[in-house]
Amino acid sequence: MQQEFLPQMSSATAFIDLSGLVNLFDFETKAAQAMSNLAYEYVVSGAADELTLRWNRQALDNLKLNQTVLTDVTKPDTRVTLFGHELLYPILIAPTAYHGIMHPEAELATARGASAASATYVVSSFTTTPLEKIADTATQPLWFQLYVRDDREFTKDLVQKAQALGFQALCVTVDTPVGGVRNREQRINFGLPADVVAPYMLAPGPQKNPLTWKDIEWLQSLVDIPVLVKGIMNPNDAELAIQAGVSGVIVSNHGGRNLDTVPATIEVLPYIAERINGRVPVLMDGGIRRGTDVVKAIALGAKAVLIGKPICYGLACAGAPGVARVLTILREELELAMILLGKASVPAIDRSVLWEKPDN
Ligand SMILES: Cc1cc2nc3c(=O)[nH]c(=O)nc-3n(C[C@H](O)[C@H](O)[C@H](O)COP(=O)(O)O)c2cc1C
Numbered sequence: 001m002q003q004e005f006l007p008q009m010s011s012a013t014a015f016i017d018l019s020g021l022v023n024l025f026d027f028e029t030k031a032a033q034a035m036s037n038l039a040y041e042y043v044v045s046g047a048a049d050e051l052t053l054r055w056n057r058q059a060l061d062n063l064k065l066n067q068t069v070l071t072d073v074t075k076p077d078t079r080v081t082l083f084g085h086e087l088l089y090p091i092l093i094a095p096t097a098y099h100g101i102m103h104p105e106a107e108l109a110t111a112r113g114a115s116a117a118s119a120t121y122v123v124s125s126f127t128t129t130p131l132e133k134i135a136d137t138a139t140q141p142l143w144f145q146l147y148v149r150d151d152r153e154f155t156k157d158l159v160q161k162a163q164a165l166g167f168q169a170l171c172v173t174v175d176t177p178v179g180g181v182r183n184r185e186q187r188i189n190f191g192l193p194a195d196v197v198a199p200y201m202l203a204p205g206p207q208k209n210p211l212t213w214k215d216i217e218w219l220q221s222l223v224d225i226p227v228l229v230k231g232i233m234n235p236n237d238a239e240l241a242i243q244a245g246v247s248g249v250i251v252s253n254h255g256g257r258n259l260d261t262v263p264a265t266i267e268v269l270p271y272i273a274e275r276i277n278g279r280v281p282v283l284m285d286g287g288i289r290r291g292t293d294v295v296k297a298i299a300l301g302a303k304a305v306l307i308g309k310p311i312c313y314g315l316a317c318a319g320a321p322g323v324a325r326v327l328t329i330l331r332e333e334l335e336l337a338m339i340l341l342g343k344a345s346v347p348a349i350d351r352s353v354l355w356e357k358p359d360n
């Protein structure tokens with residue numbers, strides 16, 4: 001009998017008990033069953049041999065922490081301030097496309113989950129839900145991620161719409177003039193199902209007019225909100241970003257999805273932070289799955305981190321509560337790590353938390 005009702009419910013949300021999912025990897029395992037094959041292969045995909053995808057994790061795992069005891073930290077303060085706004089903890093939702101293939105409530109569930117967990121949600125240009133609806137739903141800050149399309153008038157209208165709707169920052173993705181070699185997508189002949197539409201995708205595929213630093217200057221002239229560039233992977237580009245006047249830099253290799261065999265983000269982060277030298281905030285994403293990963297990124301110069309795939313998995317497993325749970329688990333792990341490291345606040349997290357072999 002119950003079978004009859006199942007099609008009306010999302011097979012992804014029906015009867016999922018979140019209590020057994022205690023870390024972000026558990027969500028990935030669960031999502032592999034909850035998601036359609038199309039959605040799972042799309043999300044899990046790295047470029048080519050998926051080396052960078054793996055290195056993002058491996059490089060974080062290979063960093064060791066320096067335990068410090070008897071420090072009297074019981075309730076760490078995880079707050080950070082970014083562009084004049086306070087975040088309760090330094091973890092944002094990275095922009096990921098096409099939530100409509102992951103859950104029937106799509107980006108609205110993500111927005112609800114982010115709001116429930118007091119997190120900032122960076123909405124992808126390739127959202128499958130109109131920005132107005134997301135803005136209506138979210139009660140916590142939204143940022144907008146921009147893919148610049150050939151039609152620059154369209155792009156102008158889009159960023160100005162986002163600003164008018166109250167999106168608080170613009171992240172211009174600069175690492176995707178073309179998508180990477182994605183064999184998993186090729187094997188399943190990835191495409192959006194007919195009932196899932198990305199309203200701002202406009203002319204999918206590679207664009208004819210390459211994006212250059214001049215466009216970054218132009219984009220900044222269109223809006224008053226902070227403009228960040230997402231996808232910086234070397235100090236020279238970071239310097240050019242500063243010269244172009246950006247308000248922030250996101251160290252990202254697109255979760256290993258674009259150019260395979262570029263280094264892990266945690267590996268390049270300290271060099272970029274050194275070059276930026278505090279002139280603008282540096283954010284980072286790629287492989288963050290544990291509270292200790294957040295600590296490591298902050299120790300090496302990130303002001304905050306973003307998470308991509310775990311949010312997709314939380315969404316697919318259980319909609320808004322799944323998204324909220326993923327964020328809350330990571331936040332709680334961060335708090336525990338801070339206590340165990342004796343760091344009472346985020347700004348106090350410096351390189352002393354990283355283990356280095358003593359000289360003597
Ligand atoms: C399914 C998926 C879709 C993505 N879509 C976008 C996108 O639309 N725009 C963008 O700038 N980055 C996109 N990214 C990259 C993420 O913003 C982020 O850089 C990356 O996922 C971070 O690594 P993580 O997944 O290991 O946390 C996407 C990533 C995934 C996994």
Ligand SMILES: CCCCC(=O)C(=O)O
Nearest residue numbers: 097126176178179254257
């Ligand atoms: C070609 C980019 C499509 C969306 C995206 O950014 C991703 O899948 O990583």
